[in-house]
Amino acid sequence: DCRAAIIQGGFTVMMNYIWVGLVVIAVVAGAVTGTMELVLNNIFDFASTAVDICLGLIGIMAFFCGLMKVMEDSGLCEKLGKAIAPAMRKLFPEVPADHPAQSTMALYFAANILGIGNAATPFGLKAMQDLQTLNPTKGIATNAQCMLMAISTTSITLIPVTAMGLRAAVQTEGAAEIIAPVIIATTISTVTGIVFTIIFEKTKKWKFENVIEREIAAGRLEINEHYVGDNPIVLPEGYELKTGSEKVAF
Secondary structure, eight states: HHHHHHHHHHHHHHHHHHHHHHHHHHHHHHEEEOOOOHHHHHHHHHHHHHHHHHHHHHHHHHHHHHHHHHHHHHHHHHHHHHTTTTHHHHHTTTSSSSHHHHHHHHHHHHHHHHTOGGGGGHHHHHHHHHHHHHSHHHHHHHHHHHHHHHHHHSSSOSSSSSHHHHHHHHHHSSSGGGGGHHOOOHHHHHHHHHHHHHHHHHSSTHHHHHHHHHHHHHTOOOOTOOOOOOOOOOOOTEEEEETTEEEOOO
């Protein structure tokens, strides 16, 4: 899609300007304050740290992507989805019980609850991709997608593995002292996220159907051609998608 490529290119250029600007500001500040040597040392140190983090993530991501594939082929994803089906039906009433998103969301929540951090990312991406097949639009998040984001962002964490590992790296004792505070804090944040998501999705301004109507009226709504649900959007006859100076008729 040309428009997607243009947007992505513009975003990349903008981020390049931002990062170059930050480096320039740091160099100028270092020159003015006489700490240029420290600035240069930090630049090279953190460049090396960034490479180490990326290489570490490659192994973690590859392992858990492969693990998810094995679980899918063995039928474990389906069993896990059925095990938490009662809770999922309450939180995601729009998602059919036999839809693949049920099992991928279950894996995603389990990874977040165990506190394994970046290792949960592949599950989250796959869950959102599966939910998109139930979204009749391209650019408007459904209630289920919003709920997924709210729960994953505020996720209850029972065992903060990543945080405990970082603490253990700098101290030999007391690394597990944060377990109880983390459980309490993340439980409160998750409940708050779920409650406000439900409130907003029932609010007239942010109700999914109302947002769709506004987007149609503004000529900005794009239909998801990969939608597999039973309630597709029927656009008005002669509807035109406004894309800057050009219009694409449907």
